[in-house]
Amino acid sequence: DTAVSQTxxxxxTQMGNDKSIKxxxxxxxxxxxxxxxxxxxxxxxxxxxxxxxxxxxETVPNRFSPKxxxxxxxxLHINSLELGDSAVYFCASSQxxxxxxxxxxxxTRLLVL
Amino acid sequence: SQQGExxxxxxxxxxxxxxxMNCSYKTSINNLQWYRQNSGRGLVHLILIRSNxxxxxxxxxxxTLDTSKKSSSLLITASRAADxxxxxxxxxxxxxxxxxxxxxxxxxxxx
Numbered sequence: 001d002t003a004v005s006q007t008x009x010x011x012x013t014q015m016g017n018d019k020s021i022k023x024x025x026x027x028x029x030x031x032x033x034x035x036x037x038x039x040x041x042x043x044x045x046x047x048x049x050x051x052x053x054x055x056x057x058e059t060v061p062n063r064f065s066p067k068x069x070x071x072x073x074x075x076l077h078i079n080s081l082e083l084g085d086s087a088v089y090f091c092a093s094s095q096x097x098x099x100x101x102x103x104x105x106x107x108t109r110l111l112v113l
Numbered sequence: 114s115q116q117g118e119x120x121x122x123x124x125x126x127x128x129x130x131x132x133x134m135n136c137s138y139k140t141s142i143n144n145l146q147w148y149r150q151n152s153g154r155g156l157v158h159l160i161l162i163r164s165n166x167x168x169x170x171x172x173x174x175x176x177t178l179d180t181s182k183k184s185s186s187l188l189i190t191a192s193r194a195a196d197x198x199x200x201x202x203x204x205x206x207x208x209x210x211x212x213x214x215x216x217x218x219x220x221x222x223x224x
Contacts, residue, residue: 104155
């Protein structure tokens with residue numbers, strides 16, 4: 001059973017396009033996250049949702065919009081993709097919002113051409 | 114910023130040797146966690162140590178925490194080729210609801 005799953009695994013697209021990445025967790029966790037990992041492996045939090053409510057919104061361009069239809073799903077929509085958006089995007093979940101162990105998905109490798 | 118920093122950036126050892134990675138951070142924490150990332154995969158949680166703990170063990174892993182020096186170390190004993198991965202420390206400040214990751218140490222264990 002996959003605990004945290006993401007689709008698609010790979011995404012290659014042209015600059016200016018709009019794309020979405022989906023994430024689902026079957027762990028019954030209340031909190032979900034989106035992280036961006038750049039080419040140097042630096043991992044930076046983008047968003048966090050707790051029970052479908054946005055609780056963390058780091059300095060991320062407005063082109064990025066998370067959506068949580070229910071607490072098991074957190075999707076990431078990206079408008080007007082730019083070259084600098086190329087990275088690996090990880091979804092994660094945790095039981096609580098605070099200090100708890102995070103469980104990561106396998107990542108979505110986004111390449112913007 | 115709260116960001117942790119791992120040291121060294123890269124480490125290459127022979128199978129059977131011990132590997133030690135260090136993490137330093139800047140402000141007070143609630144806890145510190147270590148994660149492993151195999152190539153092309155997501156991060157996997159290894160161990161969590163709270164600010165009032167000094168040492169923790171899990172199998173071949175030993176983590177120490179020195180809050181006075183704002184540093185932690187991860188020791189992997191009797192390393193195996195399968196331990197080849199990137200290792201990240203992550204800190205959680207007392208009043209902030211997020212985990213902040215350091216840049217990671219890339220460990221290569223040569224068979």
